[in-house]
Amino acid sequence: xxxxxxxxxxxxxxxxxxxxxxxxxxxxxxxxxxxxxxxxxxxxxxxxxxxxxxxxxxxxxxxxxxxxxxxxxxxxxxxxxxxxxxxxxxxxxxxxxxxxxxxxxxxxxxxxxxxxxxxxxxxxxxxxxxxxxxxxxxxxxxxxxxxxxxxxxxxxxxxxxxxxxxxxxxxxxxxxxxxxxxxxxxxxxxxxxxxxxxxxxxxxxxxxxxxxxxxxxxxxxxxxxxxxxxxxxxxxxxxxxxxxxxxxxxxxxxxxxxxxxxxxxxxxxxxxxxxxxxxxxxxxxxxxxxxxxxxxxxxxxxxxxxxxxxxxxxxxxxxxxxxxxxx
Numbered sequence: 001x002x003x004x005x006x007x008x009x010x011x012x013x014x015x016x017x018x019x020x021x022x023x024x025x026x027x028x029x030x031x032x033x034x035x036x037x038x039x040x041x042x043x044x045x046x047x048x049x050x051x052x053x054x055x056x057x058x059x060x061x062x063x064x065x066x067x068x069x070x071x072x073x074x075x076x077x078x079x080x081x082x083x084x085x086x087x088x089x090x091x092x093x094x095x096x097x098x099x100x101x102x103x104x105x106x107x108x109x110x111x112x113x114x115x116x117x118x119x120x121x122x123x124x125x126x127x128x129x130x131x132x133x134x135x136x137x138x139x140x141x142x143x144x145x146x147x148x149x150x151x152x153x154x155x156x157x158x159x160x161x162x163x164x165x166x167x168x169x170x171x172x173x174x175x176x177x178x179x180x181x182x183x184x185x186x187x188x189x190x191x192x193x194x195x196x197x198x199x200x201x202x203x204x205x206x207x208x209x210x211x212x213x214x215x216x217x218x219x220x221x222x223x224x225x226x227x228x229x230x231x232x233x234x235x236x237x238x239x240x241x242x243x244x245x246x247x248x249x250x251x252x253x254x255x256x257x258x259x260x261x262x263x264x265x266x267x268x269x270x271x272x273x274x275x276x277x278x279x280x281x282x283x284x285x286x287x288x289x290x291x292x293x294x295x296x297x298x299x300x301x302x303x304x305x306x307x308x309x310x311x312x313x314x315x316x317x318x319x320x321x322x323x324x325x326x327x
Contacts, residue, residue: 246275
């Protein structure tokens, strides 16, 4: 007690200097930089599709418009490389990280690396299995569950109009491990299972048009063509499925329904031509929302755990109205 009083007296008198470095005075939680010091690191999952290319270009364009620096990496679909990319971005001085996670679990070491340096993380387009406000600052993305629900609802409604009592469906998924794949599947089955759909096949085509075409060819052979609907997690795969159906003589909208997700211009044109039934938009152009979240963090405002991007169900009845949403 006497020692404590002496120390306090010395401090009050200015006679005691206590030195501490950054490690001993550890800051808890992310530290947002000032706007003039902002350097954003953008860890892109891959550039294997038009969607991802447009997404990266949009990040670059919006950063330029707002006068911010952004450094972009491409993990090429490799989770190990993505972790290295994030570490490299941190080493380059990026003080806010934006991540499109390849895998919701495997991204954890990258989040931990950012936390160790008190760098805020905004998850983009694909989430992470963690807690917003703890493992990352915020998550900005389309509502993938809603997208899946919209696809299943469209199929159920169109089948009812046709008087179909049985709906045997094929679900073609993207790369397994992403929250988009998990949630689009969950949303679809929220409706499909309640409506009594029979899932005759559920298989990944890794977002690839050619792989989806091969998957559908094989399913048509194995089932004898006895399917009423195909749901694809993106438009690239839906367009591949469409090619397989055309080759097999199956008529989209006549004897089979085909639904994708994304809203590619090519898919919207396919709806017009009758080779695709519908798509649920999932715009890649929402970098403005990402930078809005970052600016809110810089201002010290409380951030929402999730920021939704608005999307639409597009079919032949409204394709002209929403054509401008295509990319």
